[in-house]
């Protein structure tokens with residue numbers, strides 16, 4: 001006779017007793033979801049992995065440090081049987097059967113009365129994948145299907161346009177330093193839902209090519225601003241498109257709040273009564289040095305890093321940076337927008353006590369196919385930038401961290 005298919009169901013476990021037998025790897029993997037479901041969890045096991053022990057220490061589960069014994073499942077609604085003792089597992093699943101407690105068995109799925117599906121969540125939807133019956137059970141296959149579905153939901157490729165949950169208003173999305181893989185999952189999903197994308201020159205430009213043809217892509221640098229400042233014109237464009245009921249993504253390089261004028265845009269939208277979501281991004285200040293093999297901190301070398309804008313020279317009255325104090329710091333200095341003024345900056349740092357032989361690295365177009373790293377010292381950097389023709393965008397790193405890594409990437 002053909003085996004009946006398993007019946008899929010979602011258990012609502014809040015406050016309900018779940019008994020877990022065995023505190024090893026299986027428990028470690030399953031417990032977080034049971035905790036998230038609000039279950040009243042009793043772990044019975046003489047030992048546990050450090051992670052499971054930490055859950056008990058945090059009061060997320062109750063733990064009785066002993067082997068399974070008859071009667072443990074009496075109050076359970078659901079049981080996870082995962083000890084390393086097959087005999088104990090068999091006795092426990094017989095008890096579960098007697099008490100009509102659904103039970104999962106890690107050692108013998110055939111003998112279990114329930115199976116754990118491969119699960120994943122995205123934006124309020126849980127995807128749970130089960131094979132139809134025991135013969136076809138293949139956890140790798142179900143996990144691969146789960147991954148494909150969850151990934152599709154997250155990046156928006158699986159959602160039919162008329163069903164998609166559009167985020168109203170404007171999303172200020174930090175796109176990361178340039179590599180299209182370095183945007184967040186949320187940023188990518190919002191991009192897939194957008195009607196209009198207003199993008200900067202920096203950031204993951206390659207992602208724009210993937211957008212469907214109906215999406216209007218606007219280059220922020222090319223918005224005509226007439227009597228307005230360029231930034232005001234961008235704010236107005238965001239407001240106008242959002243007022244037309246469109247989903248607007250403002251795609252920015254790095255993180256919107258690191259020299260990204262994100263708050264100015266958010267304030268303008270708030271004044272216009274337009275809802276705005278901000279999605280953090282991976283800032284170039286950390287990721288671009290990292291991509292070139294430079295850690296911004298390193299044990300025993302740098303216990304601090306400071307990110308500074310170098311867009312105005314130290315002697316410029318508009319400068320808000322205390323360069324003499326920065327010269328006295330022992331940690332790493334990371335300078336954005338500093339290529340044009342690096343000569344003056346290096347001179348000022350040396351004049352206020354930073355050693356002239358302090359290592360400097362300039363990383364141009366980090367994380368993109370055009371990435372390039374040029375090394376110098378404070379003394380030589382101005383000349384190096386000239387002779388090597390270093391151009392923006394580049395992140396400049398000053399400090400001993402520049403020399404700690406093997407020079408594998410450039």
Ligand SMILES: C[S@@+](CC[C@H](N)C(=O)[O-])C[C@H]1O[C@@H](n2cnc3c(N)ncnc32)[C@H](O)[C@@H]1O
Pocket residue numbers: 177178202203253254255256257258259260282283284285288335336337338363364365366367368392393394395396
């Ligand atoms: C206006 S700031 C924006 C920073 C951005 N919000 C962030 O968090 O990375 C632009 C500067 O960031 C740096 N930058 C951004 N992306 C870069 C990249 N891929 N490679 C090198 N520098 C980059 C350069 O110093 C550039 O002049």
